[in-house]
Amino acid sequence: MATNRMIYRLLLALGLLLGPTGAAIAQGVADPLLFQGMDQTVWPGARARAMGGVVMGDYRDATALFADPAALARLERAEVRIGGSYSATSLDQEVRWIPDRIYAELSLVLENDPDKLVQIRPFDSIRPDWDHSYTATRPAVAALAFPFAALGASWTAGLGYGQVAVLDHYYQNNNALDPNIGQMRPAPVPRVQEGDSLLVDWFQFARERKGALYGITPALAVRYGRLAFGLSVTVLTGSSDDWQRRFGRGLFILRYNNDFSLLSPRIGEEIIEASSDYRGVRTTISGRLEYERFAVGVVLRPGYTLERRWETQAGNTGTDKLEVPTQVTVGLALYPSRVWRLVADYDLRRQDEVRYIPAGSDAQTPWVGKGTFRLGAEFLAADWLALRAGYRDEPQSFAPAGAAFIDDPAIASVYTAGVGITRGTFVVDLTYELLRLRYDDLWISNVNTNRMKRHTLLLEVAYRF
Numbered sequence: 001m002a003t004n005r006m007i008y009r010l011l012l013a014l015g016l017l018l019g020p021t022g023a024a025i026a027q028g029v030a031d032p033l034l035f036q037g038m039d040q041t042v043w044p045g046a047r048a049r050a051m052g053g054v055v056m057g058d059y060r061d062a063t064a065l066f067a068d069p070a071a072l073a074r075l076e077r078a079e080v081r082i083g084g085s086y087s088a089t090s091l092d093q094e095v096r097w098i099p100d101r102i103y104a105e106l107s108l109v110l111e112n113d114p115d116k117l118v119q120i121r122p123f124d125s126i127r128p129d130w131d132h133s134y135t136a137t138r139p140a141v142a143a144l145a146f147p148f149a150a151l152g153a154s155w156t157a158g159l160g161y162g163q164v165a166v167l168d169h170y171y172q173n174n175n176a177l178d179p180n181i182g183q184m185r186p187a188p189v190p191r192v193q194e195g196d197s198l199l200v201d202w203f204q205f206a207r208e209r210k211g212a213l214y215g216i217t218p219a220l221a222v223r224y225g226r227l228a229f230g231l232s233v234t235v236l237t238g239s240s241d242d243w244q245r246r247f248g249r250g251l252f253i254l255r256y257n258n259d260f261s262l263l264s265p266r267i268g269e270e271i272i273e274a275s276s277d278y279r280g281v282r283t284t285i286s287g288r289l290e291y292e293r294f295a296v297g298v299v300l301r302p303g304y305t306l307e308r309r310w311e312t313q314a315g316n317t318g319t320d321k322l323e324v325p326t327q328v329t330v331g332l333a334l335y336p337s338r339v340w341r342l343v344a345d346y347d348l349r350r351q352d353e354v355r356y357i358p359a360g361s362d363a364q365t366p367w368v369g370k371g372t373f374r375l376g377a378e379f380l381a382a383d384w385l386a387l388r389a390g391y392r393d394e395p396q397s398f399a400p401a402g403a404a405f406i407d408d409p410a411i412a413s414v415y416t417a418g419v420g421i422t423r424g425t426f427v428v429d430l431t432y433e434l435l436r437l438r439y440d441d442l443w444i445s446n447v448n449t450n451r452m453k454r455h456t457l458l459l460e461v462a463y464r465f
Contacts, residue, residue: 029173029176029177029178029180029182029183029205029401030173030176030178030203030205030246031207032207032244033169033207033208033209033242033243033244034320034356034358035308035320035322035356035366035367036169036171036207036209037166037167037168037169037209037211037240038165038167038213038278038306038308038322039351039354039367039396039397040165040166040167040168040169041164041165042163042164042165042166043055043063043066043067043164044063044066044067044083044140044141044143044160044162044163044164045059045061045063045064045066045067045141045460046063046083046140046418046429046430046431046458046459046460047059047060047061047063047378047388047418047420047429047431047460048063048067048376049416049418049431049433049458050376050388050389050390050416050417050418050419050420050429050431050432050458051343051376051377051378051388051389051390051416051418052343052374052375052376052389052390052391052392052414052416053374053376053390053392053414053416054331054343054344054345054374054375054376054390054392055067055068055299055329055331055345055347055374056068056286056288056297056298056299056329056330056331056345057331057333057343057344057345057376058071058295058333058341058343058376058378059071059072059074060074060075061075061079061081061145061427061429061462062075062079062080062081062143062144062145062158062160062462063081063141063143063160063162063460064145064158064219064221064230065143065145065158065159065160065217065218065219065230065232066141066143066160066162066164066215066217066219066232066234066284067284067299068230068284068286068288068297068299069158069219069220069221069230069231069232069284069285069286070221070228070229070230070286070287070288070297071221071228071230071286071288071297072145072156072157072158072219072220072221072230073147073154073155073156073221073222073223073228073229073230074223074228074290075145075146075147075156076147077147077464077465078144078145078146078147078464078465079143079144079145079146079462079463079464079465080143080144080462080463080465081141081142081143081144081427081460081461081462081463082141082142082143082460082461082462083139083140083141083142083429083458083459083460083461084137084138084139084140084458084459085136085137085138085139085140085163085456085457085458085459086135086136086137086456086457087135087136087166087168087454087455087456087457088133088134088135088454088455089133089134089135089136089168089170089452089453089454089455090131090132090133090452090453090454091131091132091133091170091450091451091452091453092129092130092131092132092450092451093128093129093130093131093172093173093448093449093450093451094129094448094449094451095111095128095129095175095446095447095448095449096446096447096449097110097111097128097445097446098444098445098446098447099445100444100445102191102258103254103258103259103260104258105260106252106260106445107445107446109123109262110128110175110202110445110446111128112124112126112127112128113127123249123250123262124249126174126204126249127174128174128175128446129174130172130174132170132172134168134170134210136168136210136212138163138212139163140162140163140458140460141160141161141162141163141460142160142161142162143158143159143160143161143162144158144159144160145157145158145159145160145219146158153222153223153224154222154223155220155221155222155223156220156221156222156223157218157219157220157221158217158218158219158220158221158232159217159218159219160215160216160217160219161214161215161216161217162214162215162217163212163213163214163215164213164214164215164234164236165212165213165238166212166213167209167210167211167212167213167238167240167278168209168210168211168212169207169208169209170206170207170208170209171206171207172204172205172206172207173204173205173206173448174204175202175204175446176202176203176204176205176246177200177201177202177252178200178201178203179198179200181198181200181254181444182443182444182445182446183401183402183443183444184401184402184442184443184444185401185402185403185406186406188444192254192255192256193256194256195256196256197253197254197255197256198253198254199251199252199253199254200251200252200253200254201248201251201252201265201266201267202248202249202250202251202252202262202265203246203247203248203249203265203267204245204246204247204249205245205246205247206244206245207242207243207244207245208242208243208244209240209241209242209243209276210240210241211238211239211240211241211276212238212240213236213237213238213278214236214237214238215234215235215236215237215282216234216235216237217232217233217234217235218232218233219231219232219233220232226289226290226291227287227288227289228287228288228290229285229286229287230284230285230286230287231283231284231285232283232284233281233282233283233284234281234282234283234284235279235280235281236278236279236280236281236282236306237278237279238277238278239275239276239277239278240275240276240278241273241274241275242272242273242274242275242276242310243271243272243273243274244271244272245269245270245271245272246267246269246270246271247268247269247270248265248266248267248268248269249265250262250263250264250265251263251264251265251266272312272313272314273312273313274310274311274312274313275310275311276308276309276310277308277309277310278306278307278308278309279306279307279309280304280305280306280307281304282301282304283301283302283304284299284300284301285299285300285301285302286298286299286300292335293334293335293336294332294333294334294335295332295333295335296330296331296332296333297330297331298328298329298330298331299328299329299330299331300326300327300328301326301327301328301329302326303323303324303325303326304323304324305321305322305323305324306321306322306324307319307320307321307322308320308321308322318358318359318360319359320356320357320358320359321356321357322354322355322356322357323354323355323356323357323363324354325350325353325354326350327347327348327349327350328347328348329345329346329347329348330345330346331343331344331345331346332344332345338380339379339380339381340377340378340379340380341377341378342376342377343375343376343377344373344374344375344376345373345374346371346372346373346374347371347372347373347374348371349369349370349371349372349395350369351367351368351369351370351395351397351409352365352367352368352369352407353365353369354366354367354369354397366397367397367398368397368398368399368406368407368408368409369395369397369409370395370408370409370411371395372392372393372394372395373392373393374390374391374392374393375390375391375392376388376389376390376391376416377389377390378420383422384421384422384423385419385420385421385422386419386420386421386422387418387419388416388417388418388419388420388431389416389417389418390415390416390417391413391414391415391416392414392416393411393412393413393414394411394412394413394414394435394437395409395410395411395412396409396410396411396412396437397409398410400439400440400441400442401441401442401443401448402441402442402443403442410437410439411437412435412436412437412452413435413436413437414433414434414435414436415433415434415436416431416432416433416434417431417432418430418431418432418458425463425464425465426461426462426463426464427460427461427462427463427464428459428460428461428462429458429459429460429461429462430457430458430459430460431456431457431458431459432455432456432457432458433454433455433456433458434453434454434455434456435452435453435454435456436451436452436453437450437451437452437453438450438451438452
């Protein structure tokens, strides 16, 4: 037990230096803030986002250079585009309790509910349930693309700066235990043996990251008849503010005879504040075959490495690496009539093969992975007005704690809608996204229902000439 506590304190003191052990993980009870938030990829482009976020679909503007550079070849006029985003996120956790079969009163202590018929003396005023909310306003995209003819083919060149990942992350647990005696999988903590006892630290834990990842992207596309090919190279850059807090609530002494004691905490409040800078280079190659009524295509993103350089206020520094494998997206666009455009794609994300390399430690594969299917549609209500809608699943990089299938991720649902207005050479695109995530963490004595809801607004203005 002394060794376990020393390891945990070292993680805190080094400012998120080491990673959790093992393979795919859940959100965890009190895992240090390391790679969380770095899996939340987004693609610039209000029109595409309104149509379910389909990557290989029906790009018709300069933002194609980020996700599907081959679609740049569809532009008939030069375009300048700028845009921004606003998001509001709310999270909450609701805890339901089951009496512990070995330490019967332990659940009552952790629940800390003064309204219970069976009451115990409250140790503090912290209740299990919590909620948290935050907002973010950020630039989303600035892009330029212009078509030209050369060597008997149609070409389009583009340059853009856009948000390619949301690093925002928040998690809290008001009943964190070390060691985690409540875990069910991969295996419960062994029961205390006769004549022995176990010391368990009880504390409140929270971690938060605020930031975004941006990309500076030049791109080039060429079109030969019905075939188009594109290449873009994205220089990744970004930063985040990182925060982690541990507040001691007590010290349990669990004995072999189903008895326990609760003492004052050995550790008071520990807060770590740090900043992280990110950098990397990502390449995107795409091709599409287009006919009058349909188009098919593929987008290939070769593997790349994202570095995170961090520094705590205490002066500790380090560099972590995230090695992302090659990712592939295949898509289909249908044009059943002049006014309808239907798109769908499948993204083979392969997040379960992502390797995380903490500073001074061995590589790990901490995420779980699953492909995602996206759908979108656009209806031209008038020559100047386009109505859009879409849907996609958004697999998370973690599996719920205690899940029967430990490699199945929690999955969010994303509903999208938007409008596009064209007046002469000016275009305005407005998009709304609603992300809803709900999953249950299962522990031996409780079930934690976690919910997240995020509203996102995207506004882009373009000039074509």
